[in-house]
Amino acid sequence: MKIELNQTVRPERVLTGLPVSPGIATGTAWMSEGNQLQSPVYTLSRDLVEAELARFAEAQAAAIRQLKKLKGKAAALPPNAAEEVETLLDARIQMLGDSRLVRGVRQRITDYLINAEAAISDEIAILVEGFARMHDEYLSARADDIREIGDRLIRHLLGTPFEAFKHLPEGTILIAEDLSPADTMLLDPSRIAGIAGMLGGMDSHTAIVARSLGIPAVLGVSGLFDGVEAGDSVVIDGSAGRVVVNPQAETERDYARASASLEQDRVKLATLRHLPAVTADGVEISLHGNLERPRDVAAVYETGAAGIGLLRTEFLFMNRTTMPSEDEQYETLRDVVLGMGGRPVTVRTIDIGGDKLAPAVREHLGEPDSALNPALGVRGVRLSLAHVKLLEMQLAAILRAARHGPVRILLPLISCVDEVVSVRTVALRVLRRLKRRGLDVHDTVPPIGVMIEVPGAALSADALAMVSDFFSIGTNDLTMYTLAIDRDEDRLAKLYNPLHPAVLRLIQFTVEAGSRSNLPVAICGEIAGDARYTALLLGLGVRELSMAATSLPRVKQRVRSLNLAHATKVARSIMEQHDPARIGPLLDTLNAV
Ligand code: PEP
Ligand code: MG
8 A cells, every 4th residue: 555645835733642652753644534444245134133233223322422522522622623523523423313324224234134334335325426416515525424424333333443554554654533452453563653643541552552562652632633634744752742744854853863862772771681670779670561462472572571460361352253262362372471481471361341342252242332331341350250151261271371381360350359269269160171171281270360450459458368369450440440530531631640649549558468468569550661650669569560561671770770768768758748730740859869
Protein backbone atom coordinates (compact mmCIF):
# COMPACT_ATOMS: atom_id res chain seq x y z
CA MET A 1 0.00 0.00 0.00
CA LYS A 2 1.24 3.48 -0.80
CA ILE A 3 0.31 6.62 1.07
CA GLU A 4 -0.19 9.65 -1.15
CA LEU A 5 1.75 12.58 0.23
CA ASN A 6 -0.36 15.69 0.66
CA GLN A 7 1.21 18.21 -1.75
CA THR A 8 -0.79 21.29 -0.72
CA VAL A 9 1.28 23.67 1.42
CA ARG A 10 -0.46 24.03 4.74
CA PRO A 11 0.65 25.91 7.85
CA GLU A 12 2.28 24.13 10.78
CA ARG A 13 -0.24 23.20 13.42
CA VAL A 14 0.35 21.84 16.92
CA LEU A 15 -2.27 19.68 18.64
CA THR A 16 -1.90 18.47 22.19
CA GLY A 17 -2.93 15.36 24.07
CA LEU A 18 -1.68 12.88 26.64
CA PRO A 19 1.96 11.78 26.31
CA VAL A 20 1.22 8.06 26.59
CA SER A 21 4.25 6.51 24.90
CA PRO A 22 7.56 8.41 24.84
CA GLY A 23 9.79 9.07 21.85
CA ILE A 24 9.69 11.09 18.65
CA ALA A 25 8.35 9.85 15.34
CA THR A 26 8.16 11.57 11.97
CA GLY A 27 6.08 10.27 9.09
CA THR A 28 3.01 10.49 6.92
CA ALA A 29 -0.55 10.53 8.26
CA TRP A 30 -2.81 7.58 7.56
CA MET A 31 -6.37 7.89 8.77
CA SER A 32 -7.67 4.67 10.23
CA GLU A 33 -11.24 5.74 9.56
CA GLY A 34 -12.74 5.59 6.09
CA ASN A 35 -10.62 2.59 5.30
CA GLN A 36 -12.25 -0.13 3.22
CA LEU A 37 -13.20 -2.85 5.62
CA GLN A 38 -13.20 -6.45 4.56
CA SER A 39 -16.31 -8.13 5.80
CA PRO A 40 -17.49 -11.72 5.42
CA VAL A 41 -20.62 -12.76 3.49
CA TYR A 42 -22.50 -15.94 4.43
CA THR A 43 -26.00 -17.36 4.66
CA LEU A 44 -27.79 -18.32 7.85
CA SER A 45 -30.14 -21.15 8.67
CA ARG A 46 -33.54 -19.85 9.77
CA ASP A 47 -33.00 -20.79 13.43
CA LEU A 48 -29.99 -18.44 13.59
CA VAL A 49 -31.86 -15.33 12.47
CA GLU A 50 -32.83 -14.25 16.00
CA ALA A 51 -29.21 -14.57 17.18
CA GLU A 52 -28.01 -12.57 14.15
CA LEU A 53 -30.54 -9.82 14.86
CA ALA A 54 -29.31 -9.72 18.46
CA ARG A 55 -25.73 -9.51 17.24
CA PHE A 56 -26.66 -6.59 15.01
CA ALA A 57 -28.49 -4.90 17.90
CA GLU A 58 -25.36 -5.19 20.06
CA ALA A 59 -23.21 -3.60 17.35
CA GLN A 60 -25.80 -0.86 16.93
CA ALA A 61 -25.76 -0.12 20.69
CA ALA A 62 -21.95 -0.16 20.79
CA ALA A 63 -21.74 2.26 17.84
CA ILE A 64 -24.20 4.64 19.53
CA ARG A 65 -22.19 4.49 22.78
CA GLN A 66 -19.01 5.29 20.89
CA LEU A 67 -20.55 8.25 19.06
CA LYS A 68 -21.92 9.64 22.33
CA LYS A 69 -18.46 9.38 23.84
CA LEU A 70 -17.06 11.30 20.87
CA LYS A 71 -19.78 13.90 21.32
CA GLY A 72 -18.59 14.37 24.90
CA LYS A 73 -15.13 15.10 23.57
CA ALA A 74 -16.40 17.64 21.06
CA ALA A 75 -17.30 19.93 23.97
CA ALA A 76 -13.58 20.69 24.34
CA LEU A 77 -13.41 22.22 20.84
CA PRO A 78 -13.88 25.95 20.14
CA PRO A 79 -17.65 26.78 20.26
CA ASN A 80 -18.24 26.96 16.49
CA ALA A 81 -16.41 23.76 15.72
CA ALA A 82 -18.06 22.04 18.69
CA GLU A 83 -21.52 22.94 17.45
CA GLU A 84 -20.79 21.65 13.96
CA VAL A 85 -19.25 18.38 15.16
CA GLU A 86 -22.10 17.82 17.62
CA THR A 87 -24.72 18.31 14.90
CA LEU A 88 -22.87 15.87 12.69
CA LEU A 89 -22.61 13.28 15.43
CA ASP A 90 -26.27 13.75 16.41
CA ALA A 91 -27.30 13.03 12.84
CA ARG A 92 -25.26 9.82 12.91
CA ILE A 93 -26.66 8.77 16.26
CA GLN A 94 -30.13 9.31 14.84
CA MET A 95 -29.36 7.18 11.80
CA LEU A 96 -28.40 4.40 14.19
CA GLY A 97 -31.77 4.64 15.94
CA ASP A 98 -35.02 3.54 14.37
CA SER A 99 -34.02 4.56 10.84
CA ARG A 100 -34.55 3.28 7.32
CA LEU A 101 -30.99 1.95 7.44
CA VAL A 102 -31.55 -0.07 10.61
CA ARG A 103 -34.94 -1.36 9.48
CA GLY A 104 -33.49 -2.28 6.10
CA VAL A 105 -30.63 -4.25 7.62
CA ARG A 106 -32.96 -6.15 9.95
CA GLN A 107 -35.25 -6.98 7.05
CA ARG A 108 -32.39 -8.24 4.88
CA ILE A 109 -31.16 -10.53 7.68
CA THR A 110 -34.67 -11.92 8.15
CA ASP A 111 -35.77 -12.15 4.51
CA TYR A 112 -32.56 -13.11 2.75
CA LEU A 113 -31.00 -15.10 5.62
CA ILE A 114 -27.66 -13.32 5.35
CA ASN A 115 -25.18 -12.25 8.04
CA ALA A 116 -25.39 -8.75 9.49
CA GLU A 117 -22.18 -7.50 7.81
CA ALA A 118 -23.48 -8.49 4.38
CA ALA A 119 -26.90 -6.98 5.13
CA ILE A 120 -25.28 -3.69 6.13
CA SER A 121 -23.06 -3.55 3.03
CA ASP A 122 -26.05 -4.22 0.75
CA GLU A 123 -28.34 -1.72 2.46
CA ILE A 124 -25.67 0.99 2.45
CA ALA A 125 -24.95 0.40 -1.24
CA ILE A 126 -28.63 0.90 -2.13
CA LEU A 127 -28.96 4.04 0.00
CA VAL A 128 -25.77 5.58 -1.38
CA GLU A 129 -26.77 4.82 -4.95
CA GLY A 130 -30.10 6.53 -4.35
CA PHE A 131 -28.36 9.68 -3.10
CA ALA A 132 -25.88 9.68 -5.97
CA ARG A 133 -28.71 9.66 -8.54
CA MET A 134 -30.04 12.95 -7.16
CA HIS A 135 -26.83 14.89 -8.04
CA ASP A 136 -27.17 17.08 -5.00
CA GLU A 137 -24.13 18.26 -3.04
CA TYR A 138 -25.88 18.11 0.32
CA LEU A 139 -27.16 14.61 -0.30
CA SER A 140 -23.81 13.32 -1.49
CA ALA A 141 -22.35 14.47 1.86
CA ARG A 142 -25.10 12.41 3.55
CA ALA A 143 -23.95 9.43 1.50
CA ASP A 144 -20.50 9.77 3.12
CA ASP A 145 -22.16 9.83 6.55
CA ILE A 146 -24.05 6.67 5.75
CA ARG A 147 -20.93 4.92 4.50
CA GLU A 148 -19.11 5.91 7.68
CA ILE A 149 -21.94 4.48 9.78
CA GLY A 150 -21.85 1.25 7.83
CA ASP A 151 -18.10 0.91 8.42
CA ARG A 152 -18.53 1.67 12.10
CA LEU A 153 -21.23 -0.98 12.49
CA ILE A 154 -19.18 -3.56 10.63
CA ARG A 155 -16.13 -2.79 12.77
CA HIS A 156 -18.20 -3.48 15.89
CA LEU A 157 -19.60 -6.66 14.40
CA LEU A 158 -16.26 -7.99 13.38
CA GLY A 159 -14.50 -6.98 16.54
CA THR A 160 -11.45 -7.69 14.44
CA PRO A 161 -8.76 -5.31 13.32
CA PHE A 162 -8.24 -3.40 10.16
CA GLU A 163 -6.80 -5.69 7.52
CA ALA A 164 -5.06 -2.69 6.11
CA PHE A 165 -2.75 -2.34 9.13
CA LYS A 166 -0.72 -5.17 7.68
CA HIS A 167 -0.07 -3.34 4.44
CA LEU A 168 0.87 0.10 5.69
CA PRO A 169 4.28 1.35 4.55
CA GLU A 170 7.23 2.27 6.75
CA GLY A 171 6.97 5.68 8.37
CA THR A 172 3.19 5.64 8.80
CA ILE A 173 1.67 7.84 11.48
CA LEU A 174 -1.61 6.23 12.44
CA ILE A 175 -4.38 8.74 13.08
CA ALA A 176 -7.23 7.04 14.89
CA GLU A 177 -10.45 7.92 16.59
CA ASP A 178 -10.63 5.12 19.13
CA LEU A 179 -7.83 2.61 18.66
CA SER A 180 -8.61 -0.57 20.60
CA PRO A 181 -5.97 -2.53 22.53
CA ALA A 182 -6.60 -5.50 20.22
CA ASP A 183 -5.91 -3.37 17.13
CA THR A 184 -2.82 -1.84 18.72
CA MET A 185 -1.46 -5.34 19.25
CA LEU A 186 -1.40 -5.80 15.48
CA LEU A 187 0.76 -2.79 14.75
CA ASP A 188 4.18 -3.51 13.37
CA PRO A 189 6.66 -1.01 14.87
CA SER A 190 8.86 -1.29 11.78
CA ARG A 191 6.02 0.24 9.73
CA ILE A 192 3.98 2.29 12.18
CA ALA A 193 6.25 5.08 13.37
CA GLY A 194 3.76 6.82 15.65
CA ILE A 195 0.16 7.01 16.82
CA ALA A 196 -2.21 9.90 17.47
CA GLY A 197 -5.65 9.08 18.85
CA MET A 198 -8.69 11.07 19.88
CA LEU A 199 -9.75 8.83 22.74
CA GLY A 200 -7.85 6.91 25.43
CA GLY A 201 -6.21 7.56 28.80
CA MET A 202 -2.66 7.36 30.15
CA ASP A 203 -3.05 3.81 31.50
CA SER A 204 -5.54 2.53 28.92
CA HIS A 205 -4.44 -0.79 27.44
CA THR A 206 -3.98 0.94 24.07
CA ALA A 207 -1.38 3.15 25.77
CA ILE A 208 0.20 0.17 27.53
CA VAL A 209 0.56 -1.81 24.29
CA ALA A 210 1.98 1.22 22.41
CA ARG A 211 4.58 1.67 25.18
CA SER A 212 5.47 -1.99 25.12
CA LEU A 213 5.95 -1.86 21.33
CA GLY A 214 8.03 1.30 21.70
CA ILE A 215 5.77 3.27 19.32
CA PRO A 216 5.59 6.96 20.30
CA ALA A 217 1.95 7.83 20.92
CA VAL A 218 -0.28 10.73 21.93
CA LEU A 219 -3.90 9.97 22.89
CA GLY A 220 -6.84 12.14 23.91
CA VAL A 221 -6.06 14.68 21.17
CA SER A 222 -8.96 17.11 20.78
CA GLY A 223 -9.66 18.28 17.25
CA LEU A 224 -7.46 15.57 15.75
CA PHE A 225 -9.66 14.92 12.74
CA ASP A 226 -10.01 18.63 11.97
CA GLY A 227 -6.29 19.19 12.26
CA VAL A 228 -4.83 16.36 10.19
CA GLU A 229 -5.49 15.15 6.66
CA ALA A 230 -4.39 11.92 5.04
CA GLY A 231 -0.91 12.33 3.59
CA ASP A 232 0.08 15.23 5.87
CA SER A 233 3.57 15.18 7.24
CA VAL A 234 3.33 14.67 11.03
CA VAL A 235 5.66 14.61 14.02
CA ILE A 236 4.53 12.71 17.11
CA ASP A 237 6.23 13.86 20.28
CA GLY A 238 5.14 11.09 22.63
CA SER A 239 7.13 12.53 25.53
CA ALA A 240 5.52 15.97 25.48
CA GLY A 241 2.10 14.93 24.18
CA ARG A 242 2.30 16.92 20.93
CA VAL A 243 1.20 16.20 17.42
CA VAL A 244 2.84 18.62 14.98
CA VAL A 245 1.10 18.67 11.62
CA ASN A 246 3.01 19.93 8.58
CA PRO A 247 6.09 20.95 10.61
CA GLN A 248 8.22 23.77 9.22
CA ALA A 249 11.80 22.99 8.28
CA GLU A 250 13.10 24.47 11.53
CA THR A 251 10.71 22.40 13.65
CA GLU A 252 11.77 19.29 11.76
CA ARG A 253 15.42 20.07 12.46
CA ASP A 254 14.70 20.55 16.19
CA TYR A 255 12.91 17.24 16.36
CA ALA A 256 15.65 15.46 14.43
CA ARG A 257 18.17 16.73 17.00
CA ALA A 258 15.93 15.69 19.93
CA SER A 259 15.42 12.28 18.36
CA ALA A 260 19.18 11.75 17.91
CA SER A 261 19.77 12.62 21.54
CA LEU A 262 17.06 10.16 22.67
CA GLU A 263 18.74 7.47 20.58
CA GLN A 264 22.11 8.21 22.24
CA ASP A 265 20.40 7.88 25.62
CA ARG A 266 18.86 4.57 24.62
CA VAL A 267 22.21 3.15 23.53
CA LYS A 268 23.81 4.30 26.79
CA LEU A 269 21.05 2.76 28.90
CA ALA A 270 21.29 -0.53 27.01
CA THR A 271 24.81 -0.98 28.42
CA LEU A 272 23.21 -1.51 31.86
CA ARG A 273 21.80 -4.80 30.61
CA HIS A 274 24.40 -7.00 32.25
CA LEU A 275 24.66 -4.99 35.47
CA PRO A 276 22.63 -6.03 38.51
CA ALA A 277 19.64 -4.03 39.76
CA VAL A 278 21.18 -3.19 43.11
CA THR A 279 20.75 0.05 45.03
CA ALA A 280 23.81 2.18 45.84
CA ASP A 281 23.68 0.74 49.39
CA GLY A 282 23.62 -2.86 48.17
CA VAL A 283 19.96 -3.96 48.24
CA GLU A 284 18.95 -6.19 45.35
CA ILE A 285 15.72 -5.29 43.53
CA SER A 286 13.94 -7.66 41.11
CA LEU A 287 13.08 -5.95 37.86
CA HIS A 288 10.72 -7.97 35.70
CA GLY A 289 9.10 -7.38 32.32
CA ASN A 290 5.41 -7.23 31.40
CA LEU A 291 4.49 -9.11 28.24
CA GLU A 292 1.43 -8.77 26.02
CA ARG A 293 2.55 -10.44 22.79
CA PRO A 294 4.28 -13.77 23.41
CA ARG A 295 6.43 -13.22 20.33
CA ASP A 296 8.09 -10.26 22.10
CA VAL A 297 9.59 -12.48 24.79
CA ALA A 298 13.10 -12.00 23.37
CA ALA A 299 12.80 -8.23 23.85
CA VAL A 300 12.13 -8.78 27.58
CA TYR A 301 14.95 -11.29 27.89
CA GLU A 302 17.37 -8.91 26.14
CA THR A 303 16.85 -6.16 28.73
CA GLY A 304 18.30 -8.49 31.37
CA ALA A 305 14.92 -8.69 33.18
CA ALA A 306 14.86 -11.05 36.18
CA GLY A 307 11.74 -12.69 34.72
CA ILE A 308 8.27 -11.92 33.45
CA GLY A 309 6.23 -10.39 36.22
CA LEU A 310 3.00 -10.17 34.23
CA LEU A 311 2.03 -12.11 31.14
CA ARG A 312 -1.30 -10.67 30.02
CA THR A 313 -2.75 -13.85 28.50
CA GLU A 314 -6.00 -12.18 27.44
CA PHE A 315 -4.17 -10.90 24.38
CA LEU A 316 -3.87 -14.51 23.15
CA PHE A 317 -7.66 -14.55 22.88
CA MET A 318 -7.98 -11.38 20.79
CA ASN A 319 -8.00 -10.84 17.03
CA ARG A 320 -9.39 -14.26 16.30
CA THR A 321 -12.75 -15.81 15.68
CA THR A 322 -12.18 -19.09 17.51
CA MET A 323 -10.97 -19.99 20.99
CA PRO A 324 -7.38 -21.24 21.34
CA SER A 325 -7.31 -24.93 22.32
CA GLU A 326 -5.46 -26.22 25.40
CA ASP A 327 -2.63 -27.42 23.16
CA GLU A 328 -2.31 -24.08 21.40
CA GLN A 329 -2.24 -22.24 24.73
CA TYR A 330 0.30 -24.71 26.09
CA GLU A 331 2.60 -24.30 23.08
CA THR A 332 2.50 -20.52 23.31
CA LEU A 333 3.23 -20.54 27.05
CA ARG A 334 5.94 -23.17 26.65
CA ASP A 335 7.71 -20.94 24.13
CA VAL A 336 7.58 -17.99 26.51
CA VAL A 337 8.92 -20.10 29.38
CA LEU A 338 11.72 -21.48 27.18
CA GLY A 339 12.38 -17.98 25.82
CA MET A 340 13.11 -16.75 29.33
CA GLY A 341 15.81 -19.41 29.77
CA GLY A 342 15.07 -20.42 33.35
CA ARG A 343 13.95 -17.02 34.65
CA PRO A 344 10.48 -17.12 36.24
CA VAL A 345 7.36 -16.38 34.20
CA THR A 346 4.24 -15.09 35.96
CA VAL A 347 1.24 -16.08 33.88
CA ARG A 348 -1.93 -14.17 34.64
CA THR A 349 -5.18 -15.96 33.85
CA ILE A 350 -7.31 -14.10 31.32
CA ASP A 351 -8.51 -10.65 32.23
CA ILE A 352 -11.07 -9.92 29.56
CA GLY A 353 -13.42 -7.03 30.15
CA GLY A 354 -13.21 -3.30 30.68
CA ASP A 355 -11.41 -1.96 27.62
CA LYS A 356 -10.02 -5.39 26.68
CA LEU A 357 -12.54 -7.02 24.40
CA ALA A 358 -12.29 -10.46 22.91
CA PRO A 359 -15.54 -11.05 21.03
CA ALA A 360 -14.67 -14.67 20.19
CA VAL A 361 -14.47 -15.54 23.89
CA ARG A 362 -17.69 -13.75 24.81
CA GLU A 363 -19.50 -15.33 21.90
CA HIS A 364 -18.16 -18.78 22.69
CA LEU A 365 -19.23 -18.43 26.32
CA GLY A 366 -22.55 -16.81 25.48
CA GLU A 367 -21.52 -13.88 27.70
CA PRO A 368 -22.78 -10.47 26.60
CA ASP A 369 -20.49 -7.47 27.11
CA SER A 370 -21.72 -5.80 30.26
CA ALA A 371 -23.32 -2.84 28.56
CA LEU A 372 -23.66 -0.48 31.48
CA ASN A 373 -20.41 -0.71 33.34
CA PRO A 374 -17.96 -3.14 31.80
CA ALA A 375 -15.18 -2.38 34.32
CA LEU A 376 -17.47 -3.52 37.13
CA GLY A 377 -18.91 -6.49 35.31
CA VAL A 378 -18.05 -10.09 34.64
CA ARG A 379 -14.35 -9.54 33.98
CA GLY A 380 -11.06 -11.04 35.15
CA VAL A 381 -11.28 -13.99 37.51
CA ARG A 382 -15.05 -13.60 37.65
CA LEU A 383 -15.33 -14.61 34.00
CA SER A 384 -12.96 -17.56 34.56
CA LEU A 385 -14.93 -18.81 37.56
CA ALA A 386 -18.26 -18.34 35.80
CA HIS A 387 -16.97 -20.59 33.01
CA VAL A 388 -14.91 -23.20 34.77
CA LYS A 389 -14.11 -25.08 31.55
CA LEU A 390 -12.32 -22.00 30.25
CA LEU A 391 -10.33 -21.79 33.49
CA GLU A 392 -9.57 -25.52 33.48
CA MET A 393 -8.28 -25.34 29.94
CA GLN A 394 -6.04 -22.38 30.74
CA LEU A 395 -4.74 -23.89 33.97
CA ALA A 396 -3.99 -27.17 32.17
CA ALA A 397 -1.92 -25.24 29.62
CA ILE A 398 -0.07 -23.38 32.40
CA LEU A 399 0.61 -26.53 34.45
CA ARG A 400 2.00 -28.25 31.35
CA ALA A 401 4.17 -25.24 30.46
CA ALA A 402 5.52 -25.21 34.03
CA ARG A 403 7.43 -28.36 33.15
CA HIS A 404 9.77 -26.24 31.00
CA GLY A 405 10.83 -23.68 33.60
CA PRO A 406 9.74 -21.74 36.70
CA VAL A 407 6.14 -20.49 36.43
CA ARG A 408 3.81 -18.62 38.77
CA ILE A 409 0.04 -18.18 38.35
CA LEU A 410 -1.49 -14.75 38.89
CA LEU A 411 -5.23 -14.07 39.30
CA PRO A 412 -6.75 -10.78 38.06
CA LEU A 413 -9.46 -8.72 39.73
CA ILE A 414 -9.61 -10.73 42.94
CA SER A 415 -11.96 -9.19 45.45
CA CYS A 416 -12.37 -11.93 48.04
CA VAL A 417 -10.70 -14.97 49.59
CA ASP A 418 -13.24 -17.42 48.16
CA GLU A 419 -12.19 -16.68 44.60
CA VAL A 420 -8.58 -17.67 45.34
CA VAL A 421 -9.66 -20.81 47.16
CA SER A 422 -11.92 -21.78 44.26
CA VAL A 423 -9.15 -21.35 41.68
CA ARG A 424 -6.78 -23.39 43.85
CA THR A 425 -9.34 -26.20 44.02
CA VAL A 426 -9.75 -26.14 40.23
CA ALA A 427 -5.95 -26.13 39.76
CA LEU A 428 -5.55 -29.23 41.95
CA ARG A 429 -8.31 -30.99 40.06
CA VAL A 430 -6.71 -30.10 36.71
CA LEU A 431 -3.32 -31.34 37.92
CA ARG A 432 -4.81 -34.70 38.89
CA ARG A 433 -6.52 -34.96 35.51
CA LEU A 434 -3.32 -34.17 33.63
CA LYS A 435 -1.53 -36.92 35.54
CA ARG A 436 -4.31 -39.35 34.69
CA ARG A 437 -3.86 -38.37 31.05
CA GLY A 438 -0.22 -39.39 31.46
CA LEU A 439 1.10 -35.89 30.74
CA ASP A 440 4.44 -34.70 32.03
CA VAL A 441 3.65 -32.29 34.91
CA HIS A 442 5.10 -31.43 38.32
CA ASP A 443 3.62 -33.01 41.44
CA THR A 444 2.46 -29.69 42.83
CA VAL A 445 0.63 -26.63 41.57
CA PRO A 446 2.95 -23.61 40.98
CA PRO A 447 2.72 -20.63 43.37
CA ILE A 448 -0.64 -18.86 43.02
CA GLY A 449 -0.66 -15.11 43.57
CA VAL A 450 -3.32 -12.43 43.39
CA MET A 451 -3.46 -9.06 41.74
CA ILE A 452 -4.23 -6.38 44.27
CA GLU A 453 -6.14 -3.99 42.04
CA VAL A 454 -9.51 -3.65 43.76
CA PRO A 455 -9.55 -1.43 46.87
CA GLY A 456 -11.48 -4.14 48.73
CA ALA A 457 -8.68 -6.62 48.01
CA ALA A 458 -6.03 -4.20 49.30
CA LEU A 459 -8.04 -3.71 52.50
CA SER A 460 -8.40 -7.50 52.84
CA ALA A 461 -4.71 -8.12 52.14
CA ASP A 462 -4.24 -9.83 55.53
CA ALA A 463 -6.92 -12.39 54.74
CA LEU A 464 -5.82 -12.81 51.11
CA ALA A 465 -2.24 -13.40 52.30
CA MET A 466 -3.43 -16.57 54.07
CA VAL A 467 -4.52 -18.17 50.80
CA SER A 468 -1.96 -16.66 48.38
CA ASP A 469 1.70 -17.25 47.62
CA PHE A 470 2.45 -13.71 46.43
CA PHE A 471 0.84 -10.35 45.67
CA SER A 472 1.20 -8.21 42.60
CA ILE A 473 -0.26 -4.73 42.91
CA GLY A 474 -2.05 -3.55 39.78
CA THR A 475 -1.92 0.17 40.30
CA ASN A 476 -3.67 0.93 37.00
CA ASP A 477 -6.97 -0.57 38.09
CA LEU A 478 -6.33 0.19 41.76
CA THR A 479 -6.18 3.91 40.88
CA MET A 480 -9.28 3.62 38.67
CA TYR A 481 -11.41 1.84 41.27
CA THR A 482 -10.16 3.85 44.25
CA LEU A 483 -10.79 7.22 42.62
CA ALA A 484 -13.78 6.13 40.50
CA ILE A 485 -12.11 7.41 37.32
CA ASP A 486 -12.11 5.35 34.14
CA ARG A 487 -8.47 4.83 33.15
CA ASP A 488 -9.64 5.19 29.54
CA GLU A 489 -11.21 8.59 30.03
CA ASP A 490 -8.82 11.23 28.70
CA ARG A 491 -10.98 14.10 29.95
CA LEU A 492 -10.35 13.04 33.55
CA ALA A 493 -6.67 12.29 33.00
CA LYS A 494 -5.62 15.04 35.42
CA LEU A 495 -7.61 13.42 38.24
CA TYR A 496 -6.44 9.88 37.48
CA ASN A 497 -3.48 10.05 39.83
CA PRO A 498 -1.67 7.01 41.24
CA LEU A 499 0.01 9.42 43.67
CA HIS A 500 -3.32 10.19 45.33
CA PRO A 501 -2.85 9.55 49.07
CA ALA A 502 -5.73 7.02 49.02
CA VAL A 503 -3.93 4.89 46.39
CA LEU A 504 -0.58 5.19 48.16
CA ARG A 505 -2.15 4.13 51.46
CA LEU A 506 -3.63 1.05 49.84
CA ILE A 507 -0.21 0.18 48.40
CA GLN A 508 1.39 0.68 51.81
CA PHE A 509 -1.29 -1.38 53.52
CA THR A 510 -0.76 -4.23 51.04
CA VAL A 511 3.03 -4.16 51.37
CA GLU A 512 2.76 -4.27 55.17
CA ALA A 513 0.26 -7.12 55.10
CA GLY A 514 2.52 -9.03 52.73
CA SER A 515 5.55 -8.45 54.89
CA ARG A 516 3.74 -9.67 58.05
CA SER A 517 2.98 -12.93 56.22
CA ASN A 518 6.38 -13.16 54.55
CA LEU A 519 4.72 -12.85 51.16
CA PRO A 520 6.60 -11.34 48.21
CA VAL A 521 4.86 -8.16 46.99
CA ALA A 522 5.43 -6.86 43.47
CA ILE A 523 4.00 -3.92 41.55
CA CYS A 524 3.08 -4.56 37.92
CA GLY A 525 0.98 -1.46 37.18
CA GLU A 526 2.42 1.26 34.98
CA ILE A 527 3.97 3.22 37.88
CA ALA A 528 6.49 0.38 38.21
CA GLY A 529 7.99 1.45 34.86
CA ASP A 530 8.25 5.15 35.67
CA ALA A 531 11.62 6.04 37.21
CA ARG A 532 9.96 9.03 38.87
CA TYR A 533 8.22 6.61 41.29
CA THR A 534 11.09 4.20 41.95
CA ALA A 535 12.42 5.80 45.16
CA LEU A 536 8.91 6.11 46.60
CA LEU A 537 8.00 2.48 45.85
CA LEU A 538 11.26 1.06 47.22
CA GLY A 539 10.88 3.34 50.24
CA LEU A 540 7.46 1.80 50.84
CA GLY A 541 9.09 -1.63 50.98
CA VAL A 542 8.47 -2.96 47.48
CA ARG A 543 11.33 -5.11 46.19
CA GLU A 544 9.91 -6.33 42.88
CA LEU A 545 8.77 -4.18 39.98
CA SER A 546 7.39 -5.40 36.67
CA MET A 547 7.15 -3.13 33.65
CA ALA A 548 7.31 -2.73 29.87
CA ALA A 549 10.66 -3.93 28.52
CA THR A 550 11.17 -0.46 27.03
CA SER A 551 11.04 1.11 30.52
CA LEU A 552 13.31 -1.35 32.29
CA PRO A 553 16.75 0.17 31.51
CA ARG A 554 15.82 3.59 32.86
CA VAL A 555 14.30 2.14 36.04
CA LYS A 556 17.42 0.03 36.54
CA GLN A 557 19.55 3.16 36.21
CA ARG A 558 17.41 4.81 38.89
CA VAL A 559 17.63 1.80 41.23
CA ARG A 560 21.43 1.76 40.92
CA SER A 561 21.68 5.46 41.67
CA LEU A 562 19.55 5.57 44.80
CA ASN A 563 20.16 4.82 48.39
CA LEU A 564 17.49 2.92 50.29
CA ALA A 565 17.85 5.14 53.37
CA HIS A 566 17.05 8.13 51.14
CA ALA A 567 14.18 6.25 49.50
CA THR A 568 12.66 5.54 52.92
CA LYS A 569 12.84 9.25 53.74
CA VAL A 570 11.17 10.09 50.42
CA ALA A 571 8.35 7.63 51.17
CA ARG A 572 7.89 8.99 54.70
CA SER A 573 7.59 12.60 53.50
CA ILE A 574 5.18 11.65 50.74
CA MET A 575 2.97 9.58 53.06
CA GLU A 576 2.61 12.59 55.38
CA GLN A 577 1.02 14.63 52.59
CA HIS A 578 -2.73 14.78 52.13
CA ASP A 579 -3.11 17.02 49.11
CA PRO A 580 -2.89 14.99 45.87
CA ALA A 581 -1.90 18.10 43.92
CA ARG A 582 1.19 18.68 46.07
CA ILE A 583 2.49 15.13 46.10
CA GLY A 584 3.81 15.08 42.50
CA PRO A 585 5.90 18.27 42.83
CA LEU A 586 7.15 17.16 46.26
CA LEU A 587 8.21 13.82 44.83
CA ASP A 588 10.11 15.61 42.05
CA THR A 589 11.93 17.76 44.62
CA LEU A 590 12.84 14.75 46.75
CA ASN A 591 13.98 12.82 43.67
CA ALA A 592 16.28 15.68 42.70
CA VAL A 593 18.22 15.49 45.99
C1 PEP B 1 -3.22 -3.10 36.58
O1 PEP B 1 -4.44 -2.98 36.65
O2 PEP B 1 -2.42 -2.31 37.15
C2 PEP B 1 -2.61 -4.18 35.79
C3 PEP B 1 -1.32 -4.41 35.79
O3 PEP B 1 -3.46 -4.94 35.00
P1 PEP B 1 -4.07 -4.41 33.62
O4 PEP B 1 -3.33 -3.13 33.27
O5 PEP B 1 -3.86 -5.46 32.61
O6 PEP B 1 -5.49 -4.17 33.94
MG1 MG C 1 -5.71 -4.61 36.00
